[in-house]
Amino acid sequence: MASPEEMMASMIANMKEKTGKSLEEWIQILAKAGLAKHGEKVNLLKGEHGLTHGYANMIVHFEKQEAAGGPPAEEDLVAGQYAGKEGLKPIYEALMAAVRGFGEGLDESPKKAYVSLRRKKQFALFQPSTASRLDVGINLKGVAVAGSERLEASGSWNAMCSHRVRLTDVSQVDAELVEWLRAAWEAAG
Numbered sequence: 001m002a003s004p005e006e007m008m009a010s011m012i013a014n015m016k017e018k019t020g021k022s023l024e025e026w027i028q029i030l031a032k033a034g035l036a037k038h039g040e041k042v043n044l045l046k047g048e049h050g051l052t053h054g055y056a057n058m059i060v061h062f063e064k065q066e067a068a069g070g071p072p073a074e075e076d077l078v079a080g081q082y083a084g085k086e087g088l089k090p091i092y093e094a095l096m097a098a099v100r101g102f103g104e105g106l107d108e109s110p111k112k113a114y115v116s117l118r119r120k121k122q123f124a125l126f127q128p129s130t131a132s133r134l135d136v137g138i139n140l141k142g143v144a145v146a147g148s149e150r151l152e153a154s155g156s157w158n159a160m161c162s163h164r165v166r167l168t169d170v171s172q173v174d175a176e177l178v179e180w181l182r183a184a185w186e187a188a189g
Contacts, residue, residue: 011058015139019051026059027066033184038064077110085128092134095126095181102185121187122160124181133168134179137161138184 016022019030021025026045038060045056082089092115098104099117107118114127114137125137137158143151150172154164165177 008058015055019049019055023059023062027063030060030063031067034054070176077112078115081110081113081115081128085131087132088128088134090170091167091173092126092128094170095134095136097174098178099124099181099185102182105189106185116160118187119188121188123184125158125161127158135168136165136167136181138163138165138180139188140180140184143183150176 012023015026019026029049030041030044033041033044035044041060041063042053045051045059046053051059078092082092096108096115105119107175109116109118114125116122117124117126121139124140127135127137129135135157137160138151138164139161140151143163145165150165151163152165154161157164163180165172165180167173167177
C-alpha cells in the first residue's frame with residue numbers, strides 16, 4: 001500500500017491529465033478568485049470547475065502553503081510539537097534512537113501534532129499529548145493487552161494504531177517498549 005505522501009505525489013503527477021490543469025494553474029485560479037475561507041475555495045473548485053473533493057481539498061492546502069511561503073520544514077514541525085513541552089523531548093529522542101537502530105527503510109514523517117513512523121506501512125507514532133505525557137501509538141494487531149499495565153488498546157485515542165503506551169519519563173523507554181516497537185516494525189515490513 002502506498003504511503004499518504006506517495007498517493008499525494010501520484011495525484012499531483014496525474015493532475016493535468018485528470019483535471020485539465022496543473023497544480024500551479026489551479027493555485028493561480030484560487031489566487032485570482034480572492035476567497036479567504038478553505039470551504040469557499042473547495043466549493044469553487046468543485047462547483048465551478050467540476051473537481052472531485054480530493055483534488056479540490058489538496059489544491060487548497062497547497063495554495064495555502066504557497067501563500068505562507070511553502071511547507072514547514074520537518075525540523076520545524078518537531079520543534080513545534082515540543083514547544084512548551086521541552087521536558088518530553090528527551091523521551092522522543094530516546095524513542096527515535098531506538099527505532100533508528102532497527103534497520104534500513106525507516107520513514108520518519110513529522111506532522112503538526114505527531115511523528116509517524118513507517119516502513120511499508122505505519123507501525124508507530126510519537127505524540128506529545130500533554131505538557132507532561134508523550135503517547136506512543138503502536139500497530140500490534142492481534143496482540144492482547146491483558147496482563148500489561150503499560151500496553152493498552154488505543155481505543156478512540158488514535159484509529160491509526162492498535163495500542164498505546166503513555167510515557168512521562170525517559171526511563172520508561174525500556175527493553176519492553178523497544179520490543180513492542182520492534183515487533184510492530186517487523187510486521188510493517
